[in-house]
Amino acid sequence: MGEGPEQAAEVGEQLALVRAAGRRSAAPRARPRTWRDAERAERLPVARVLVDKGLVHLDRLFDYAVPAAMDAEARPGVRVRVRFGAGQREGRREGGRLINGFIVERREETDFPGVLAPLAQVLSTEPVLTPALLRLCRSVADRYAGALADVVALAVPPRMARAERRPSPEPQDPPAPPDPGGWARYPHGPGFLDALSRGEAPRAVWTALPGPGWADELARALATSLAAGRGALAVLPDGRAAARVDAALTALTGGGAHVLLTADAGREERYRRWLAVSRGAVRCVVGTRAAMFAPVHGLGLAAIWDDGDAAHRDEHAPQPHAREVLVLRAAQERAAVLLGGHGVTVEAAQLVETGWAGPLAAARETVRETAPVIRTVVEDDQRRDEAARYARLPTVAWQALRDGLAHGPVLVQVPRRGYAPRLACDRCRTPARCADCHGPLAAEGALELLGCGWCGRRAPEWHCDACGSPRLRAVVIGARRTAEELGRAFPAVPVRTSGRDHVLDTVPDAPALVVSTPGAEPVPAGPGYAAALLLDGWALLGRPDLRAGEEALRRWLNAAALVRPQPQGGTVVVLAEPTLRPVQSLVRWDPAGHARRELADRASLGFPPVSRMAAVSGPPDAVAGLLGAARLPPDAEVLGPVRLPVPDPGRPRRTGDPPAGEQWDRALVRVPPGQGAALAAALKTARAARLARRESAGARVLIDPSDIG
DNA sequence: TCACCTGCCCGC
DNA sequence: CGGGCAGGTGAA
Numbered sequence: 001m002g003e004g005p006e007q008a009a010e011v012g013e014q015l016a017l018v019r020a021a022g023r024r025s026a027a028p029r030a031r032p033r034t035w036r037d038a039e040r041a042e043r044l045p046v047a048r049v050l051v052d053k054g055l056v057h058l059d060r061l062f063d064y065a066v067p068a069a070m071d072a073e074a075r076p077g078v079r080v081r082v083r084f085g086a087g088q089r090e091g092r093r094e095g096g097r098l099i100n101g102f103i104v105e106r107r108e109e110t111d112f113p114g115v116l117a118p119l120a121q122v123l124s125t126e127p128v129l130t131p132a133l134l135r136l137c138r139s140v141a142d143r144y145a146g147a148l149a150d151v152v153a154l155a156v157p158p159r160m161a162r163a164e165r166r167p168s169p170e171p172q173d174p175p176a177p178p179d180p181g182g183w184a185r186y187p188h189g190p191g192f193l194d195a196l197s198r199g200e201a202p203r204a205v206w207t208a209l210p211g212p213g214w215a216d217e218l219a220r221a222l223a224t225s226l227a228a229g230r231g232a233l234a235v236l237p238d239g240r241a242a243a244r245v246d247a248a249l250t251a252l253t254g255g256g257a258h259v260l261l262t263a264d265a266g267r268e269e270r271y272r273r274w275l276a277v278s279r280g281a282v283r284c285v286v287g288t289r290a291a292m293f294a295p296v297h298g299l300g301l302a303a304i305w306d307d308g309d310a311a312h313r314d315e316h317a318p319q320p321h322a323r324e325v326l327v328l329r330a331a332q333e334r335a336a337v338l339l340g341g342h343g344v345t346v347e348a349a350q351l352v353e354t355g356w357a358g359p360l361a362a363a364r365e366t367v368r369e370t371a372p373v374i375r376t377v378v379e380d381d382q383r384r385d386e387a388a389r390y391a392r393l394p395t396v397a398w399q400a401l402r403d404g405l406a407h408g409p410v411l412v413q414v415p416r417r418g419y420a421p422r423l424a425c426d427r428c429r430t431p432a433r434c435a436d437c438h439g440p441l442a443a444e445g446a447l448e449l450l451g452c453g454w455c456g457r458r459a460p461e462w463h464c465d466a467c468g469s470p471r472l473r474a475v476v477i478g479a480r481r482t483a484e485e486l487g488r489a490f491p492a493v494p495v496r497t498s499g500r501d502h503v504l505d506t507v508p509d510a511p512a513l514v515v516s517t518p519g520a521e522p523v524p525a526g527p528g529y530a531a532a533l534l535l536d537g538w539a540l541l542g543r544p545d546l547r548a549g550e551e552a553l554r555r556w557l558n559a560a561a562l563v564r565p566q567p568q569g570g571t572v573v574v575l576a577e578p579t580l581r582p583v584q585s586l587v588r589w590d591p592a593g594h595a596r597r598e599l600a601d602r603a604s605l606g607f608p609p610v611s612r613m614a615a616v617s618g619p620p621d622a623v624a625g626l627l628g629a630a631r632l633p634p635d636a637e638v639l640g641p642v643r644l645p646v647p648d649p650g651r652p653r654r655t656g657d658p659p660a661g662e663q664w665d666r667a668l669v670r671v672p673p674g675q676g677a678a679l680a681a682a683l684k685t686a687r688a689a690r691l692a693r694r695e696s697a698g699a700r701v702l703i704d705p706s707d708i709g
Numbered sequence: 710t711c712a713c714c715t716g717c718c719c720g721c
Numbered sequence: 722c723g724g725g726c727a728g729g730t731g732a733a
Binding site for chain 2: 046048049051057058061062063064065082083084085096110111112114115116117692
């Protein structure tokens with residue numbers, strides 16, 4: 001009798017059992033003939049296992065028998081290997097592939113009517129999937145119509161055996177409570193910290209004053225929660241921002257009280273830090289979006305900075321957003337929430353509007369003292385202005401540059417490539433929207449083929465809602481070369497660039513032209529940039545995206561926040577139509593007001609986040625099939641489907657993009673407030689049923705799509 | 710009567 | 722996903 005693969009696996013499992021029991025030599029007693037004959041644990045002989053496979057229709061737990069030898073190690077939360085999948089040999093079930101999973105619970109009984117297969121191996125004794133983390137993952141999976149196993153894969157980092165062997169540092173005593181520092185600049189700032197130190201759970205939307213103070217203020221909030229004997233967590237959009245809060249917190253506490261969880265650290269180091277948090281040795285985490293799941297013990301404060309930044313949405317299924325995850329966590333763990341940024345998202349404004357969070361903003365007078373002066377210049381001035389035609393710049397912009405360069409570095413914000421143009425009124429530039437569903441209009445080739453990007457309805461007789469003009473224009477893009485020419489216009493001044501591939505961290509406090517794409521602006525040493533020139537107005541506002549205005553304002557504010565305050569001569573020039581709402585909000589430095597007005601508009605037009613949306617995309621038959629099968633909530637409204645445009649070949653393929661050469665449709669499903677959970681559940685159920693029956697290559701479901709035109 | 714195929718459904 | 726198994730089908 002030859003030793004087939006199944007016999008080899010069986011022997012392997014027995015060896016694993018022997019190893020798990022801590023014996024190095026052969027088993028002393030008669031070896032059980034198969035696993036089925038091995039002794040079971042006496043107490044709680046059933047392990048409920050979350051199988052580590054993202055198949056949506058398998059989004060449930062499976063029971064396995066716990067062999068006696070694994071009894072001590074097979075605790076809830078540990079990683080295990082189990083046999084999974086069909087397999088019958090000679091009438092006995094013993095096949096199936098070995099896959100990884102987590103023990104979720106030990107039980108006395110099982111509901112499964114058949115014979116339980118045994119656990120094959122306990123991979124690690126580290127209880128990584130704690131009850132609190134499991135509960136969070138389950139809520140996130142429900143919220144996003146995703147599979148629990150997919151969310152757990154985001155929340156629990158891959159195992160690094162060496163990191164597990166090393167002990168975590170001894171827990172430190174809580175630091176002394178910090179003084180309010182910059183929070184004294186906000187009328188309700190000290191009160192927020194007081195509530196934190198009393199162990200309460202205040203929730204605030206924080207409109208941070210311009211300038212560099214925010215990182216220190218965020219660190220003080222974290223340290224206050226630590227001082228109150230609770231944990232704290234801050235999620236930042238990128239490693240640079242996280243490093244600034246890390247430095248501020250280290251200066252405040254001496255370090256050791258927190259860990260930095262970013263992609264910069266290697267996988268093993270990252271897991272080592274994560275373990276220190278999971279074990280309760282460290283109770284404060286500063287990190288990028290994956291840190292949103294960090295299993296901080298006794299979480300007292302969950303903070304997020306600049307929640308409008310697209311980096312806060314995870315790109316892996318089911319693509320949860322850090323703000324939403326932290327909001328869920330805060331409710332489950334009774335933690336305080338701090339949603340901070342120079343801008344305010346519509347989602348944050350909604351949390352204030354519903355009373356879930358309170359506003360935390362400085363007085364008007366304080367804002368005026370700390371913000372630079374903002375000037376607007378319209379595009380058309382460029383052609384008229386003779387003096388500055390060399391650099392194709394309006395006089396105002398030219399003067400601001402020249403004056404700024406006499407006093408320090410000047411920031412020039414230029415757009416990134418790759419924004420798809422959208423259509424707007426030729427006269428007043430109000431974005432063109434569908435009369436029926438308010439989706440964005442797009443032209444397929446000629447303008448006669450005008451149609452809605454959401455519902456597909458044609459709009460041959462379009463007239464501007466705002467001014468009545470029948471003429472459209474494609475919003476044009478491109479100011480990059482202007483920045484390049486600036487260097488030639490100021491030959492005596494060094495030009496430094498910062499962008500996607502090469503991000504400059506800081507620049508010295510000396511005259512220089514600093515050309516940067518949004519989000520890559522170097523932090524100036526000293527009092528800040530003397531001036532900033534924001535050249536990407538039309539590119540940002542012209543993006544075919546519901547959030548274009550909000551996003552333009554967010555990027556402008558982030559750049560302008562690096563400029564010296566008005567009393568020190570700081571000036572910002574923005575090339576954009578001064579009557580547009582985001583431009584006016586920038587001039588007045590009123591991001592909260594902008595978000596409130598956007599929220600009111602979205603409510604009246606039935607846009608998210610007031611209504612909840614889901615995008616269903618995939619091959620046309622899959623999209624139609626899923627929508628037909630889903631038992632959607634009664635008030636659900638299906639927009640589309642429409643054919644998705646073929647993505648730019650240059651752009652890296654993202655989740656939700658059709659594969660090369662394939663035609664995909666996308667439909668949007670919209671439900672009124674309060675039906676978001678029902679919508680997610682309906683789509684998840686329908687998708688699971690169809691995947692199980694393999695009726696088609698599955699359609700993708702994305703909750704809260706952000707690029708919906 | 711048997712070998713093979715296709716579709717369906719399940720996995721502990 | 723991957724494999725069993727039921728029920729159908731066709732050739733000897």
